[in-house]
Amino acid sequence: KAGVTQTPRYLIKTRGQQVTLSCSPISGHRSVSWYQQTPGQGLQFLFEYFSETQRNKGNFPGRFSGRQFSNSRSEMNVSTLELGDSALYLCASSLDSGGPNPYEQYFGPGTRLTVT
Amino acid sequence: QQQVKQSPQSLIVQKGGIPIINCAYENTAFDYFPWYQQFPGKGPALLIAIRPDVSEKKEGRFTISFNKSAKQFSLHIMDSQPGDSATYFCAARRKGGYNKLIFGAGTRLAVHP
Numbered sequence: 001k002a003g004v005t006q007t008p009r010y011l012i013k014t015r016g017q018q019v020t021l022s023c024s025p026i027s028g029h030r031s032v033s034w035y036q037q038t039p040g041q042g043l044q045f046l047f048e049y050f051s052e053t054q055r056n057k058g059n060f061p062g063r064f065s066g067r068q069f070s071n072s073r074s075e076m077n078v079s080t081l082e083l084g085d086s087a088l089y090l091c092a093s094s095l096d097s098g099g100p101n102p103y104e105q106y107f108g109p110g111t112r113l114t115v116t
Numbered sequence: 117q118q119q120v121k122q123s124p125q126s127l128i129v130q131k132g133g134i135p136i137i138n139c140a141y142e143n144t145a146f147d148y149f150p151w152y153q154q155f156p157g158k159g160p161a162l163l164i165a166i167r168p169d170v171s172e173k174k175e176g177r178f179t180i181s182f183n184k185s186a187k188q189f190s191l192h193i194m195d196s197q198p199g200d201s202a203t204y205f206c207a208a209r210r211k212g213g214y215n216k217l218i219f220g221a222g223t224r225l226a227v228h229p
Contacts, residue, residue: 004159031214031215033215033216033217035217036221042205042219042220042221042222043160043205043207043219043222044218045217045218048214048216050214055214056213056214056216058216081163090159090160092159094215096214096215101165103148103215104150104162104165105150105162105208105215105217107152107160107161108159108164109157109159110158110159
């Protein structure tokens with residue numbers, strides 16, 4: 001099976017712009033979670049989507065949003081970019097039901113966002 | 117508020133040594149504890165995970181020890197190799213928290229030949 005894929009891999013944006021990142025989960029996986037990774041704050045949970053609904057949210061401002069499509073693919077959007085949004089954005093997918101370990105999460109390679 | 121405390125921040129061992137990375141948690145509602153390995157430029161890769169009803173779990177050269185009463189768990193890497201040089205993260209999931217993971221700060225491991 002193919003792993004979690006994320007596009008684009010690298011992105012450079014200017015303050016004030018907005019950006020959309022895409023994630024394709026492992027085939028059959030229904031849950032998609034997003035994390036932000038920075039040297040200062042480490043890995044922080046942004047939100048989780050399941051069946052096209054957000055069912056979990058971290059402590060990030062409303063500028064960060066996401067959605068999930070019927071094929072489980074997900075996008076996250078950051079509006080009005082700030083310098084502090086520069087980070088590696090990681091997507092993780094999990095089966096979420098069935099099997100011995102339904103909540104195991106598998107991460108994609110991430111999208112490196114640089115805000116100038 | 118950091119709910120999973122990981123130590124040490126960095127660790128250097130010689131090839132064949134047994135690095136040990138420790139994590140402590142505060143919330144007794146956590147019910148799933150995975151460990152991830154991350155190489156530069158890559159996403160975290162799931163290594164091994166444990167639930168609180170098990171005190172030890174082994175997968176290949178990786179072992180998790182879990183002490184429920186002390187609210188601590190640790191990762192041991194047997195016969196470490198230079199290829200194990202990476203950053204390791206412990207994490208925890210709250211019961212009923214779906215797939216939200218709370219991560220430790222990470223440990224940068226270097227295994228010297």
